[in-house]
Amino acid sequence: MNNGGLRKLNYKLWLFGCWLKEFALPNAWQFSASAQKKMLLAVVALLVAVPVNYYMFSADKQMVAFAALGDGNNGGEVGRPSVLTEIIPAMPRDNDDHTHQHEDAPSILEASPVSGNRSKETAVDHAKKHMDTTYVCPMHPEVTSKDPNATCGICGMDLVPVEMNGEAGVVQLSSTVISSLGVRVNQVKRRTIYRKIDSLGYITYDENKIRTVSLRTEGWVERLTVKSVGDRVKQGDLLFEVYAPKLVNAQEEYVQAMDLDNGDGLIIRASKERLRALGVSEAQIEKLAEERSVQQLIRIYAPQDGVVTDLNIREGQFVPKSKPVISMADLSTVWLVADIFESQVDWVKQGQRAEAKLPFMPDRVWEGEVDFIYPTLDPKTRSLKVRLRFDNVDEALKPNMYADLRIFARPKRKVLTVPREAVIRTGSQARVITSLGEGRFKPSVVHIGIETDDKVEIISGLDEGQEVVVSSQFLIDSESSMRAALMRMASGG
Secondary structure (H helix, E strand, C coil): CCHHHHHHHHHHHHHHHHHHHHHHHHHHHCCCCCHHHHHHHHHHHHHHHHHHHHHHCCHHHHHHHHHHHHHHHHHHCCCCCCHHHCCCCCCCCCCCCCCCCHHHCCCHHHCCCCCCCCCCCCHHHHHHHHHCCCEECCCCCCCEECCCCCECCCCCCECEECCCCCCCCCEECCHHHHHHHCCEEEECEEEEEEEEEEEEEEEEECHHHEEEEECCCCEEEEEECCCCCCCEECCCCEEEEEECHHHHHHHHHHHHHHHCCCCCCHHHHHHHHHHHHCCCCHHHHHHHHHHCCCCCCEEEECCCCEEEEEECCCCCCEECCCCEEEEEECCCEEEEEEEEEHHHHHHCCCCCEEEEEECCEEEEEEEEEEEEEEEEECCCCCEEEEEEEEECCCCCCCCCCEEEEEEEEEEEEEEEEEEHHHCEECCCCEEEEEEEECCEEEEEEEEEEEECCCEEEEEECCCCCCEEEEECHHHHHHHHHHHHHHHHHHCCC
């Protein structure tokens, strides 16, 4: 028999002695006339009752029997409380490092009656708690056993007893365990937090800075200086030279108007306006007025700085009227288009500050602002497109790149917050572990609001000034869940 079994046997014998003192011997005394009969009756009771008590009764049946006997004894003798309602010192746990001898327990003669306070622990409650202890692994709460000498099959640690403290979900930890687990708490406070919308967007051209070059009359491209898409051009650079019969005729009319001018200048102004309408630049018109020499090839120049994004002509190609021949875009500013969730639509306003980062350049941040919020929602993704504008002086942001985006929406002031790591998410709810003081902890279900990098808004479930656990809370939560389950089983629920 192991030490645990021996202790339980000694405890049973001690309870049996209490029963003899309080019930068996006083009742037998009434039927015994002489001291010899009394002594003989006591010896026979010990010789018979002890083996029967140990071999025939289980622990639970003993408790029921003792409780019944105690009630019967109280009913038979008014004013005399049974020993089963007296407070019995806690029996040492089976896994104590040293063995407590039962001479530490009070003697039967020293048992004192209580004053009728039914809120105190009875012998039945106390014995039942210690004789049916459940043991659990400190690191793996799912490992339980009734054997006090059992060890965890996962980590090999000795199992420790689960103490039912009477309050559902509350976990009691000693200062040593709190220190070894590294439990830290943080106070619930009111703070100003900023709504931050994180999304992924893609870079595209600023469409306000895209220019398209086309001919206003049909002609042939004789000389092309831009050879391919992506070529960089400056404002005023020569793009190509074109031969167009209408342009030649317009020049001739202008020269003739200057020769035939009668002083009012009406013919000259009409001829000059026609050249402008056909796309001839002011510099070319002035040169024509000075030299009075018709140019067979008209030069087309770049209207702005940028890169060629579309090239639809080649040298010698016939170009019809109004056909776009060259497109160019200025990359000094770019757009970033991103999708935001339907629930975040009300957070975004035009002009709000935003930051963008490239995945391969995490140390650099581009600052921009919300330029436009599209009016319609995507029916498939249930998201809304938002357009932002960013300066791109060095042209590090290339069109079609992906970028991580953060929009700083309107702040919320004086709201209850807890550290983000304090919240335990289970899928169906969120909860935190609150500190009740004196090493006691209890889970609390909370309703959370907006979140930032390190803070979470608490809408309900906590009050200002409470303390929540921010480290090792998952171990405490699992321990609390296990204890609550064991209490339900013990109560028959």
